[in-house]
Structures are given as structure tokens and as C-alpha cells.
Amino acid sequence: MQKEITGPLELLKDDGTLTGEGWARKPWWNYDRRKVRAPWHRIKEWDYYAVISQDGGYGLTVTMSDLSFAALVAVCWVDFKAGTYKQLDTIRLMTRGRMGFPPSSKSGDLYFSDKKMTVEFGIRDNKRIISVDVPSFESPYGDRGLKARLVLQQDPDMDSMVIATSWAENRKAFYYNQKINCMPAEGTVTMGTRIFTFSPTNSFGCLDWGRGNWTYKNTWYWGSASGTVNGKSLGWNIGYGFSDRSPASENILFYEGKGHKLNQVTFHFDANDFMKPWKFTSNDGRFELDFEPALDRESYFNLGLISSIQHQVFGWYTGTVTLDNGTVIALERFPGFAEEVRNRW
Numbered sequence: 001m002q003k004e005i006t007g008p009l010e011l012l013k014d015d016g017t018l019t020g021e022g023w024a025r026k027p028w029w030n031y032d033r034r035k036v037r038a039p040w041h042r043i044k045e046w047d048y049y050a051v052i053s054q055d056g057g058y059g060l061t062v063t064m065s066d067l068s069f070a071a072l073v074a075v076c077w078v079d080f081k082a083g084t085y086k087q088l089d090t091i092r093l094m095t096r097g098r099m100g101f102p103p104s105s106k107s108g109d110l111y112f113s114d115k116k117m118t119v120e121f122g123i124r125d126n127k128r129i130i131s132v133d134v135p136s137f138e139s140p141y142g143d144r145g146l147k148a149r150l151v152l153q154q155d156p157d158m159d160s161m162v163i164a165t166s167w168a169e170n171r172k173a174f175y176y177n178q179k180i181n182c183m184p185a186e187g188t189v190t191m192g193t194r195i196f197t198f199s200p201t202n203s204f205g206c207l208d209w210g211r212g213n214w215t216y217k218n219t220w221y222w223g224s225a226s227g228t229v230n231g232k233s234l235g236w237n238i239g240y241g242f243s244d245r246s247p248a249s250e251n252i253l254f255y256e257g258k259g260h261k262l263n264q265v266t267f268h269f270d271a272n273d274f275m276k277p278w279k280f281t282s283n284d285g286r287f288e289l290d291f292e293p294a295l296d297r298e299s300y301f302n303l304g305l306i307s308s309i310q311h312q313v314f315g316w317y318t319g320t321v322t323l324d325n326g327t328v329i330a331l332e333r334f335p336g337f338a339e340e341v342r343n344r345w
Contacts (some may be wrong), residue, residue, distance in 0.1 A: 002261060003247045005029070011164060012036065016172040016213075018164055023248035025159040027178050031103045031211050037172050038213040041068045045101040045212075047110060047121055049130055051150050051205040052183045052335055053198050054227045057081040059314070059335075060148055060189050062130055064110050066099035067345060069306070073112050073119055075134050075146065077189070078314050080294040080335060084140040085314075087297065090116040093195060105178050105209040128152040128183065128207065143192025150187035150198060152205040153263050154180060159259035165243040173215050175243040180207040181235035181254050182226040188241045197229060202228070204235070217344050218242055221267045223280070225317060225336025229329055232256055236321065238265045238280070238287065238338075251287070253321055260324045262287055267338065274311045280319075289319035289331065291338060305344070312339040 003022035010019050012028040016037025036043055044068045052059035057080040065072045076087035084278075092114065102108025110121040116136060122129040130150045139148035167173040180275045184200035204226035220262035226235035235254040251262035265287050268279040278291035292315050299310040316333035323329070 002249065002263065004261075005162075005164075009054070010035075011176055012174075015078050018166050018171070018174050021165050021247035022163075023250065023261075024162040027105050027160070027162050028178060029162070029164050031176055033097060033103065033211075036213050040096055042173070042213050043097060044210070044214050045097070045099070046208070046210050047101070048208040049121070049128075049152075049205055050208075050224065050337070051130070051152070051198060051203065052078075052226070053196070053203040054198065054335055056198075057335070058196055060132075060150065062119060062121075062132060064099070064112055064121065066095050066097060066101055067212065068096055069345075071095040071099050071112070073117065075119065075132055075137065076297060077137075077138060077139060077146065077191070078297065078315035079294060079328040080314060082140065083295045085295050086138065086140045086296050087299070088116065088134055088137050089113055101211070103211075105180075105207070126154050126156055128154055128205070130187075132339070137191070139191040139194070141191065141194060143194055146189065146191050148187065148189040150185050150189070150205065152183035152185050152207075153200065155241075155257055158257035159181070159252075159254060161237045161250055161252045161259065163248060165189050165245060165247055167215050168182060168244040170215060173213050173243075175210070175212045175214070177208070177210040177250070179224065179237040180209070181224065181237060182233045183207070184256070206235070206237075214343075214345075219338055219340070220344045221338075223267070223336065223338035225253075225334055227334055227336075229331065229334070234321075234334075236287070238262070238267075240265070247327060251282075253287075255323055255324065255329075267340075269338075269340075271340070274313050274340075278313070280317075280338075289317045289321070292316045292333070293319065307344045309342045310339065311341075312337055
């Protein structure tokens with residue numbers, strides 16, 4: 001089943017269950033944190049940006065999240081060609097929703113600062129602005145300090161992937177999420193004396209914007225890519241495992257700003273060695289890709305009741321994808337990432 005929502009509606013009923021489950025091209029659902037019927041520590045809010053230079057073979061990811069019991073902010077530099085990455089995290093305990101995450105992805109700024117880093121997300125005139133200053137960042141190249149200012153251009157008419165689904169075991173637990181792909185990126189990342197340039201002709205960003213009341217134990221699979229093929233904008237979002245996806249999948253292709261909805265996509269990989277080649281298949285034959293890993297951004301922590309095991313693998317996709325009209329697009333070493341994440345929190 002692929003239920004598409006095409007007009008505005010409230011996200012939650014008074015009892016805390018979703019008003020209408022499904023997927024959409026725009027963020028039609030109206031999120032109000034006060035309507036969430038759950039203990040305070042179950043509410044999760046996050047904004048995540050990944051910006052990759054298709055030609056340069058490098059990228060920056062920035063996370064701001066309020067998990068209620070703590071805020072996690074992370075900055076990560078990835079180098080496809082060198083097969084390396086460097087990440088710095090910081091945690092602020094017992095935030096309980098006080099980080100000030102806006103209820104809509106369309107407006108509102110986010111700001112975080114502590115002794116380790118200063119991170120700011122802003123929205124101005126269809127532009128998303130990412131500003132980062134991490135004085136203690138130690139780069140993979142031996143440099144100290146990272147500063148970045150990246151501007152993503154978001155066409156207000158382009159499609160995105162929005163989903164609102166709940167968990168079968170608890171219908172008041174929900175996942176409301178928007179993925180915006182293929183945003184041309186411009187700016188620089190500076191580490192020491194090294195300056196890495198992002199040009200809008202070959203650099204693209206994606207946003208993972210989420211609000212939800214999660215279950216305690218969960219696993220998700222997610223993949224994303226944005227770039228150009230033969231001068232045309234192409235990207236995708238794929239994923240499953242997180243909530244009951246009976247109403248809709250979050251699998252979609254983006255071509256020249258338009259979404260081409262996919263049905264089911266399956267990730268095939270060796271869970272004992274994430275650096276071995278991956279494969280992606282679909283039940284309708286429209287997403288058939290091999291994936292060559294360049295690096296595995298591993299993250300692990302275990303605090304007893306709270307734990308997270310993350311493998312976000314960056315690399316290159318090769319194969320074919322098929323648009324709604326039957327057009328087949330061949331890809332050769334198209335940069336992106338895929339991940340498996342297991343959480344107890």
C-alpha cells in the first residue's frame with residue numbers, strides 16, 4: 001500500500017495517535033509537541049545535513065538532535081578518496097525538549113554552542129545555511145580546527161520524501177520525517193590551512209528532518225544520494241525497518257526535482273563486515289544497484305539502558321534506476337551512503 005497525502009492535516013489526534021498515516025511530497029502534517037502522548041524521555045527531535053562534493057569526493061555531515069534525556073550534536077568530515085573520516089561529538093544532558101527545535105521544516109533556526117563547538121542552522125529565502133566552528137577538531141590530515149559555511153539552495157517547488165507512520169506495538173509511537181535531497185551546495189570547509197570548496201554545479205546536500213515518539217528498541221536501514229547524471233539532477237531516499245511501513249514506504253527517486261515513488265527496496269550486506277560490497281534490489285526491478293564502500297563511519301556507545309550501534313557507510317552506487325515513465329538511468333560510481341543503526345533509548 002502506498003497512501004499519498006496531498007493536503008494539510010494535523011499530525012496527531014487528541015489521543016496521541018496519527019491523524020492520517022502515509023507519505024507525501026510536501027510536509028503537510030502539522031506537528032505540535034504538546035500533543036504527543038508519551039513520557040518526556042520518549043520524544044525525539046533532530047535535524048541532520050549531509051553535503052557531498054560529487055567531483056571532490058569529500059563531504060561534511062552535521063547533526064543536531066534533542067533526544068530529551070540529552071542533546072547530541074556531531075560534526076563529521078568524510079573523504080571518499082582517502083577512505084577516512086573524522087567525527088567530533090558533544091552531549092548536553094537532560095535537555096527535555098529545550099533545544100528549541102522548530103515544529104516545521106520550512107522555517108526556524110537552530111543554534112548550539114558549548115566549549116567544543118558552535119553549530120547553527122538557518123533558513124533564509126529558500127536557502128538553508130549551515131555554520132560550524134569546531135576549534136578542537138582534529139582532521140584526518142593532521143590539521144586542527146574546522147570552520148564551515150555551506151549554503152544549500154532549496155527549490156520550493158521540488159518534491160521531497162515525507163512520511164508519517166506508527167509502530168504496530170504502540171500506535172501512539174510515531175515517526176514523522178522529511179528527507180530533502182538534491183539541494184545544490186555552495187561554500188567552504190576550512191581545516192587548518194586547507195580549504196575545501198563546494199560548488200553548486202557538483203555539490204549537493206540532503207536534509208533528514210525528524211520529529212517523533214520512538215519505541216525503546218529499534219533498528220533502521222537508510223540510504224541516500226544526490227548528484228547529477230548527464231547534467232540532470234538525480235537522487236534518492238531509501239529505507240525501512242523503523243515503524244510499521246504498511247501505509248507507505250519511504251523509497252523514492254528524485255529526477256529534475258520530481259519524485260518517482262518506489263515500492264519496496266531491500267538492503268543486502270554482510271553485517272560482520274560492512275566494508276564488503278552491498279547490493280540493493282527492489283520488488284518491481286526499478287532500483288537495482290551495487291554499492292562499493294569507501295569508508296564506514298562507525299559509532300558505538302553503551303550506557304546500560306541506553307545504547308547505539310551505528311554503521312553509516314559512504315561509497316559509490318553503480319547500476320540502474322527506473323523512473324515512473326519507464327526511463328532507465330544507468331549509474332557509474334555515484335556517491336552516497338547507506339546505513340544500519342541499532343538503538344536502545
